[in-house]
Amino acid sequence: MSISKDDILQQLQRRILTMELEPGQPLDEVRLSEEFNVSRTPMRDILRRLAGEGYVQIRDQRGTVVAPMDPKSMRNFFLTAPMIYAATSRLAAQLATAAQIDDLAAIQKRFKEAVEDEAVDALVYFNDRFHFTIGEMADNPFLAPSLQRLLIDHARIGQTFWNVGSDGPSGAVREASRHHDRFLEIFAAHDEEAAVALTLEHWELSRTNIESYIRPTPLSVDIDLAV
Incomplete structure (x- = not known):
């Protein structure tokens, strides 16, 4: 069963808000693509949207992490x-x-x-x-x-x-x-x-x-x- 990009976005938002995904935790684009059964291109778009909204940070050469709290x-x-x-x-x-x-x-x-x-x-x-x-x-x-x-x-x-x-x-x-x-x-x-x-x-x-x-x-x- 296919899942929309908006549904994936909402699921990841909810995991971050409820601390299922902890502050500073790395997010593996490949693993997430496999979990949601989508290719890496739409998953990359979703991670960029999450970054634009403040849920994650995309760091050069270091990948994506859940927005930290310091x-x-x-x-x-x-x-x-x-x-x-x-x-x-x-x-x-x-x-x-x-x-x-x-x-x-x-x-x-x-x-x-x-x-x-x-x-x-x-x-x-x-x-x-x-x-x-x-x-x-x-x-x-x-x-x-x-x-x-x-x-x-x-x-x-x-x-x-x-x-x-x-x-x-x-x-x-x-x-x-x-x-x-x-x-x-x-x-x-x-x-x-x-x-x-x-x-x-x-x-x-x-x-x-x-x-x-x-x-x-x-x-x-x-x-x-x-x-």
């Missing part, structure tokens, strides 16, 4: 994310059409199903699609590339945010879902100020959980034993 990129992520997210949401509130809001609602339905199914990979993916679609609603060629790059790292940095414990999805995950529902209402009302306010609240929910993972409480050390 301290500098982490700093830039936390520095610029709220500004770019807020600007995107403001424009989306201005410009959203009924059809686009319907598309966003359909994605939110899938996100809610993932919450109830406790499907972490689906949570990561449909959260990314939700915010990517807000970017499409904003329809700004200057913001779009920055937003897309942010969303890639946000999905990867925030993996633990979506982890499901023995008692089911966390309160933060359910609160994020409620935020999504409110976004739909705000965009339908074209309320720009409410869109910005909710975006910053949504970012803070995510940021707090990400930082608690990146900067955990240190393990206690017995000084006498450590010397």
Whole structure:
């Protein structure tokens, strides 16, 4: 059964967002061509598209690797994310059409199903699609590339945010879902100020959980034993 280039692209995007393909991991063009049963020419085109969107890097003489995450990129992520997210949401509130809001609602339905199914990979993916679609609603060629790059790292940095414990999805995950529902209402009302306010609240929910993972409480050390 043949598979389209767009389907292959989406599968690789999803693997990168969910960390099935880890930051910095080499991608073998030949192996991928064999896996998806396509020739190397279309696979090379797909990798170029992924590079253009920020998912991978194509390095001269060293092949293709999944976009890495390093301290500098982490700093830039936390520095610029709220500004770019807020600007995107403001424009989306201005410009959203009924059809686009319907598309966003359909994605939110899938996100809610993932919450109830406790499907972490689906949570990561449909959260990314939700915010990517807000970017499409904003329809700004200057913001779009920055937003897309942010969303890639946000999905990867925030993996633990979506982890499901023995008692089911966390309160933060359910609160994020409620935020999504409110976004739909705000965009339908074209309320720009409410869109910005909710975006910053949504970012803070995510940021707090990400930082608690990146900067955990240190393990206690017995000084006498450590010397």
